[in-house]
């Protein structure tokens with residue numbers, strides 16, 4: 001599939017998706033949303049693909065936010081009538097059950113930070129900068145920024161960032177728990193692809209369920225999460241991959257996963 005605003009390629013069981021609007025620092029417009037949604041749907045439907053990486057073209061930006069020029073022209077009522085931005089959560093966060101990584105190669109601002117936070121985890125270039133500067137435009141995050149950032153880094157830091165519009169660099173982002181690891185920019189995509197390849201080699205059912213469980217912790221109470229986790233573990237013990245995984249350990253060999 002060829003797109004205009006994103007690039008896609010597969011390397012073994014890993015899909016690499018690159019936001020590709022370098023002239024506007026990979027700003028997210030309606031076309032990006034449509035093409036990204038389609039690319040993730042293709043990834044989800046392709047049984048040969050087990051993990052994905054999303055990054056930005058160029059060395060300056062992952063995505064510098066929603067496309068301000070497109071937003072400034074849009075009739076206000078249309079945002080509500082069309083329930084604008086709902087597609088991001090419905091089509092990307094909820095429908096993509098396989099693991100995917102955001103490799104943040106530069107500015108991740110506004111919708112760009114929100115998109116990165118939809119990933120299962122973030123690997124940040126040492127040059128990356130994160131922020132929710134929407135207040136400076138007279139608006140606010142609209143794609144989960146105030147919710148996911150607060151859960152990731154805590155109320156005080158999230159509140160300061162949303163109210164001042166300031167950015168935080170990769171060091172602060174890692175220190176605050178927003179990103180899993182910092183990688184030199186030059187090595188970012190290769191590190192992300194290597195990490196994704198490791199995940200792609202894991203039992204696929206267990207990978208999806210581990211993803212679901214960590215997300216459950218992000219979205220519910222401890223008590224409900226512990227029950228859900230216990231049930232998920234019990235379900236996994238009935239799978240062929242559990243039998244294969246434990247046999248492979250005992251026989252000192254690699255597992256041959258069936259995904260069942």
Ligand SMILES: CCCCCCCCCCCCC/C=C/C(=O)SCCNC(=O)CCNC(=O)[C@H](O)C(C)(C)COP(=O)(O)OP(=O)(O)OC[C@H]1O[C@@H](n2cnc3c(N)ncnc32)[C@H](O)[C@@H]1OP(=O)(O)O
Nearest residue numbers: 024025027028029030064065066067068071110111142143
């Ligand atoms: C109708 C909406 C359609 C959207 C559909 C999908 C939307 C998905 C996301 C929805 C999220 C919901 C709510 C979120 C809202 C936002 O994200 S609001 C935007 C938040 N981001 C910002 O405020 C950052 C804006 N950019 C900057 O502050 C600076 O560009 C920079 C990142 C600090 C870099 O500065 P500098 O190095 O000086 O480069 P510039 O010259 O400023 O930029 C280079 C060119 O890129 C263009 N550009 C940069 N950011 C955007 C942007 N967000 N939208 C559109 N274009 C952008 C910039 O205009 C330059 O282009 P030219 O002027 O043509 O050279």
